Amino acid sequence: MLRKFVEQIVGASPISKAIQLSAVFKIAGEHDDDGRDNKEEILAIWADIENNKTILSLVPSVEELGRKPETLLLCQSSLSFLPLLIKSLYSTPGSQIDLDAHGLAEGYGIFTFLYGPVTFGVPEAGGFKFVTYGERIVKVAPTINFKRRGIEQSIVGMKPDEALLLVERSAGNFSASYSTCFATAVEDSLRIETPEAAKWIRAVAIELERIYNHLHAFAREAEAATQSVAANQVHALKERVLRLNAKYFGHRFLFGFNEIGGVKCDLSSREDREELFSSVREIAKEFSEIVDYFLSSRIFLDRLQNTARLSKEDALSLGAVGPVARGSGIDWDDRQSYPIEPYSDIFVPLETSNDGDAMGRMMVRIREVASSTVAIEELLDRLPAGKTKKGAGEKNAEFQSTLSFSATTTTSSLTQSDFSLCRIESPSGDLIQIVKLDKRGRIKSLHIRPPSFANWLSFAKSLEGNVFTDFQFSFESFGLSYADSDR
Amino acid sequence: MKLWVLRGLKKGMLTTKFPKEQPTQDELSRKSFPPTPSKVSDWERGRLICPTGAIQYDSQLAKSEIDLGKCIYCQRCSSAGFEFPETRDSTSALKATFATNGDSAYESDERLLFEKYSKLWKSFKKSFHVLMIDVGSCNACNFEVLNLSNPYYDFNRLGIFFTNSPKHADALIVVGALNKAMVDVLKRTYDNIPSPKLVISVGACSISGGIFQNTESFASPVRKVIPVDVVVPGCPPTPIQILQGLLIATGRIKTTESFVRAPTDIEETSEQEEEEKNEGSSSFKGVSG
Numbered sequence: 044m045l046r047k048f049v050e051q052i053v054g055a056s057p058i059s060k061a062i063q064l065s066a067v068f069k070i071a072g073e074h075d076d077d078g079r080d081n082k083e084e085i086l087a088i089w090a091d092i093e094n095n096k097t098i099l100s101l102v103p104s105v106e107e108l109g110r111k112p113e114t115l116l117l118c119q120s121s122l123s124f125l126p127l128l129i130k131s132l133y134s135t136p137g138s139q140i141d142l143d144a145h146g147l148a149e150g151y152g153i154f155t156f157l158y159g160p161v162t163f164g165v166p167e168a169g170g171f172k173f174v175t176y177g178e179r180i181v182k183v184a185p186t187i188n189f190k191r192r193g194i195e196q197s198i199v200g201m202k203p204d205e206a207l208l209l210v211e212r213s214a215g216n217f218s219a220s221y222s223t224c225f226a227t228a229v230e231d232s233l234r235i236e237t238p239e240a241a242k243w244i245r246a247v248a249i250e251l252e253r254i255y256n257h258l259h260a261f262a263r264e265a266e267a268a269t270q271s272v273a274a275n276q277v278h279a280l281k282e283r284v285l286r287l288n289a290k291y292f293g294h295r296f297l298f299g300f301n302e303i304g305g306v307k308c309d310l311s312s313r314e315d316r317e318e319l320f321s322s323v324r325e326i327a328k329e330f331s332e333i334v335d336y337f338l339s340s341r342i343f344l345d346r347l348q349n350t351a352r353l354s355k356e357d358a359l360s361l362g363a364v365g366p367v368a369r370g371s372g373i374d375w376d377d378r379q380s381y382p383i384e385p386y387s388d389i390f391v392p393l394e395t396s397n398d399g400d401a402m403g404r405m406m407v408r409i410r411e412v413a414s415s416t417v418a419i420e421e422l423l424d425r426l427p428a429g430k431t432k433k434g435a436g437e438k439n440a441e442f443q444s445t446l447s448f449s450a451t452t453t454t455s456s457l458t459q460s461d462f463s464l465c466r467i468e469s470p471s472g473d474l475i476q477i478v479k480l481d482k483r484g485r486i487k488s489l490h491i492r493p494p495s496f497a498n499w500l501s502f503a504k505s506l507e508g509n510v511f512t513d514f515q516f517s518f519e520s521f522g523l524s525y526a527d528s529d530r
Numbered sequence: 531m532k533l534w535v536l537r538g539l540k541k542g543m544l545t546t547k548f549p550k551e552q553p554t555q556d557e558l559s560r561k562s563f564p565p566t567p568s569k570v571s572d573w574e575r576g577r578l579i580c581p582t583g584a585i586q587y588d589s590q591l592a593k594s595e596i597d598l599g600k601c602i603y604c605q606r607c608s609s610a611g612f613e614f615p616e617t618r619d620s621t622s623a624l625k626a627t628f629a630t631n632g633d634s635a636y637e638s639d640e641r642l643l644f645e646k647y648s649k650l651w652k653s654f655k656k657s658f659h660v661l662m663i664d665v666g667s668c669n670a671c672n673f674e675v676l677n678l679s680n681p682y683y684d685f686n687r688l689g690i691f692f693t694n695s696p697k698h699a700d701a702l703i704v705v706g707a708l709n710k711a712m713v714d715v716l717k718r719t720y721d722n723i724p725s726p727k728l729v730i731s732v733g734a735c736s737i738s739g740g741i742f743q744n745t746e747s748f749a750s751p752v753r754k755v756i757p758v759d760v761v762v763p764g765c766p767p768t769p770i771q772i773l774q775g776l777l778i779a780t781g782r783i784k785t786t787e788s789f790v791r792a793p794t795d796i797e798e799t800s801e802q803e804e805e806e807k808n809e810g811s812s813s814f815k816g817v818s819g
């Protein structure tokens with residue numbers, strides 16, 4: 044019953060995406076086996092949808108959902124601005140909400156302007172509508188959707204391995220997380236036995252991805268603080284990680300190393316693994332040296348401390364995920380809280396900070412570079428032997444899997460589970476994908492809940508009251524990607 | 531402060547020798563090499579496998595070519611016998627980056643670029659300001675363009691700089707699959723750049739739509755909206771390739787046959803565009819042999 048409803052919610056297009064998203068979280072809650080019964084809630088939501096109510100009336104309140112991060116996404120809060128934000132997030136491509144019509148842009152000295160979509164401060168296509176009073180930011184409404192490519196819609200009917208190419212290009216800098224999440228979900232519903240070694244290699248890729256993204260975030264912060272010597276040093280470290288990716292995984296941004304049922308790369312030789320690890324360790328060591336210099340620089344610290352503060356309550360009620368949530372003291376990390384193999388086997392320390400400001404988030408990132416290095420060491424050290432691909436070594440196997448994937452899967456293997464869900468801790472936080480396949484093994488529906496998407500509201504909230512010159516620091520500390528939320 | 535200097539000295543020089551010398555294997559990361567047909571290549575099967583339609587084959591017209599502007603280097607066609615050499619001498623790798631098959635539309639490429647911009651090349655040498663615009667990318671291309679300023683590539687040493695404003699720009703770097711919502715923004719940005727201006731279209735997405743060419747919000751290849759001078763294929767192209775594109779645009783690398791200039795066939799009406807799309811015509815093709 045519940046599943047049926049969820050399927051309808053996820054699969055139906057005219058329904059507001061807010062609902063899909065809360066549905067995702069409910070399914071996640073169900074999977075958590077925490078004993079809560081979500082059925083009634085979903086029934087209520089479904090009834091609301093049928094009655095064609097507005098988005099907002101469908102968003103459950105904090106009390107209804109309980110203060111658990113996995114059940115919160117777009118919850119009502121006391122913020123009067125929230126409705127507008129949500130509307131702007133779901134607006135049609137490129138449209139902006141009319142702030143004036145809501146009485147927000149009125150008053151002596153209030154000035155509104157649009158920032159983006161062509162700006163170097165944000166090197167992606169996305170905009171912000173600012174309401175400012177002097178230097179202070181009163182409100183800010185992110186305008187996404189400039190580059191929505193509609194990946195979820197366009198892969199319907201594709202074979203999973205064709206779809207993988209699009210899914211991993213949803214967000215190029217989170218591609219390992221995206222492809223692993225998708226492949227794991229598809230393998231789950233097809234009951235494909237993925238070799239152990241492949242799963243471990245995927246985790247290595249995800250951790251490498253985390254390292255280079257965190258380095259990037261740090262370097263951009265340093266750039267914004269005009270510490271260009273240090274910024275360039277960190278950019279150089281990032282370049283080294285990218286080259287490691289190319290060397291061991293075949294692509295600088297880890298495209299194409301994953302496939303359904305395994306991975307294409309090979310880390311079976313111990314020398315390779317040791318070499319890879321010693322390079323990673325060296326990078327992490329140099330990074331920590333740079334960070335040490337940095338933490339003694341008052342100029343840098345002053346810019347970060349107390350900038351874009353997000354309280355724990357706000358983070359919870361706005362549904363923040365990833366380093367943003369952890370920077371505000373929420374101890375949630377999918378690698379611990381919702382581990383897939385091999386994270387259930389290895390130890391990854393959970394890094395949090397109670398500051399809640401740009402500094403807190405940056406500290407979380409800095410420590411995560413170190414913890415990812417430790418994780419990579421363990422992963423590479425204990426990498427299970429054996430093949431990395433289902434059917435590897437058989438002649439023509441690759442071609443088989445490329446061209447006639449669905450033909451090799453029997454229909455009977457598809458009947459057990461209706462949909463499958465996977466959650467991965469991407470560099471910016473909790474990435475969720477729900478995949479549903481049809482009888483022939485083709486994609487029936489895919490739902491992605493990107494990590495950046497969940498963090499827009501927190502970002503807008505945290506900027507209130509800051510000066511405009513702090514915008515860059517706040518933006519980089521949140522690690523938001525437009526490509527990610529505009530998948 | 532002293533510490534930074536010491537650190538810098540300790541690290542030595544990281545910057546690539548390109549363009550004075552050929553880039554090393556390390557600098558051209560592995561998948562920057564395009565597929566090459568071999569003796570066992572099965573063109574028909576390749577055409578079926580290729581997710582972007584980069585492999586074009588027609589047995590009746592005896593037409594077989596790989597359109598590098600569409601290829602996303604996914605290596606699927608390796609199962610149909612196409613080769614992806616892991617090592618390759620870098621000269622040929624770079625040539626392939628801007629390869630053309632001698633399609634008549636490109637025959638006058640270099641001459642056109644020369645005619646249009648050669649007077650400026652001298653002034654571009656010291657100061658060439660580029661503005662990057664994202665019209666719907668996956669962010670990887672953005673990363674690679676930004677990487678141009680890191681110490682490994684350091685394009686400032688060649689007198690090339692990023693700028694934040696169209697009014698200060700000499701050239702526009704376009705990345706991403708042109709989204710319908712961005713068409714107008716792109717046009718307005720282009721109009722705001724003072725002439726003469728160069729446009730460099732980076733990545734399979736901006737050249738042809740790449741993997742996103744069938745998504746609903748994809749409008750058209752960038753060159754159909756604004757005139758493009760140099761294209762840099764790849765998904766994403768490596769910084770070296772982008773740098774090479776910039777150098778070609780400013781006349782710093784002399785080539786005889788190794789770059790493509792996309793034709794400036796700007797559509798006046800949407801009808802024409804429709805026709806174009808239906809024919810599936812693509813205006814520049816890659817090497818085929």
Ligand code: SF4
Pocket residue numbers: 565579580581582583584585596600601602603604605606607608612
């Ligand atoms: S590598 Fe290029 S030509 Fe080969 S299948 Fe992929 S997109 Fe097509």
Ligand code: SF4
Pocket residue numbers: 212215602666667668669670671705706707732733734735736740741764765766767
């Ligand atoms: S060309 Fe490739 S890397 Fe560049 S934006 Fe398109 S999909 Fe991303």
